[in-house]
Amino acid sequence: MVLITRKIEFSASHLYNNPELSPEENRRVFGKCNNPHGHGHNYALEVTVAGEPDPVTGMVLDLKELKEILEREVMQRMDHRFLNYEVAELKGKIPTCENIARVIWELLEPKIKKGRLHRVRLYESADLFADCYRNGVGGV
Amino acid sequence: MQSREDYRTDLAELGRSGAAPLRVAGLKIELGRRYRFAASHRLHTEALSEEENARVFGKCANPYGHGHNYMLEISVSGEVDPATGMIANLADLDSFVEREVIEVFDHHSLNEDVAAFRNVVPTTENLCIEIFERLKRFPKANLERVRVQETTNNSFEYDGNQKGSAS
Numbered sequence: 001m002v003l004i005t006r007k008i009e010f011s012a013s014h015l016y017n018n019p020e021l022s023p024e025e026n027r028r029v030f031g032k033c034n035n036p037h038g039h040g041h042n043y044a045l046e047v048t049v050a051g052e053p054d055p056v057t058g059m060v061l062d063l064k065e066l067k068e069i070l071e072r073e074v075m076q077r078m079d080h081r082f083l084n085y086e087v088a089e090l091k092g093k094i095p096t097c098e099n100i101a102r103v104i105w106e107l108l109e110p111k112i113k114k115g116r117l118h119r120v121r122l123y124e125s126a127d128l129f130a131d132c133y134r135n136g137v138g139g140v
Numbered sequence: 141m142q143s144r145e146d147y148r149t150d151l152a153e154l155g156r157s158g159a160a161p162l163r164v165a166g167l168k169i170e171l172g173r174r175y176r177f178a179a180s181h182r183l184h185t186e187a188l189s190e191e192e193n194a195r196v197f198g199k200c201a202n203p204y205g206h207g208h209n210y211m212l213e214i215s216v217s218g219e220v221d222p223a224t225g226m227i228a229n230l231a232d233l234d235s236f237v238e239r240e241v242i243e244v245f246d247h248h249s250l251n252e253d254v255a256a257f258r259n260v261v262p263t264t265e266n267l268c269i270e271i272f273e274r275l276k277r278f279p280k281a282n283l284e285r286v287r288v289q290e291t292t293n294n295s296f297e298y299d300g301n302q303k304g305s306a307s
Contacts, residue, residue, distance in 0.1 A: 094225030
């Protein structure tokens, strides 16, 4: 089995707020991520697909094809958007790294027809990221 | 441009369905976090002669030690709390790592200042194991693994949960 990874970057804004908590609790739990007008990040997304190289093309999945899927499913949805308000899949969820990575997994998995999605890693900053795997496949 | 009133309405909508379980069957989410500390060490063991130490450890055995800027990467797993969207609150994780690792190692000599390395060579392999042992007590999530980068050209990983782990 071979793993192939494609990386893309997008910029977006968000804020953390749970309406079931009081303003004070929101402030305590989310700190400055609760600031009402939001803030932004340069996100980096690494998508890893696992599979056997095709005997004819030598490819697990044509990276160009993967790039197009990422462009369509992630860039067009999230790049230069306010994640809370403009991304339907995140409506009603706190747009943490964990939740965004999971949404991206759900968007991508059905679109990958060759090989299988192995890992989605979403960096919110160089020092903070979330990984999403199929259960029991953790680690690379 | 939204008015303030619109904003309030929007804020009230945020997270409304957050009470529904966010876990999707069969998916595992991990949170990764990176920290940095600078420390010195010397690779040397009483179990070997001076010549053997020099042969095995090369310049890492120089008598006064030397230092690195270490980068620590940890991964924790657990359920994503529907109320917060988080596996663990970063402030809790950061303060735990600060207390258990950064305060202990940063700007210290691993050999002289850390009890665990009194009789154990502070290679980055052993450093990974020591850090894992310290951080596995984090009460709010499961520690999956630690990765320590000693320089930008080498890194070491340890998962103390696996069978056959060193400790």
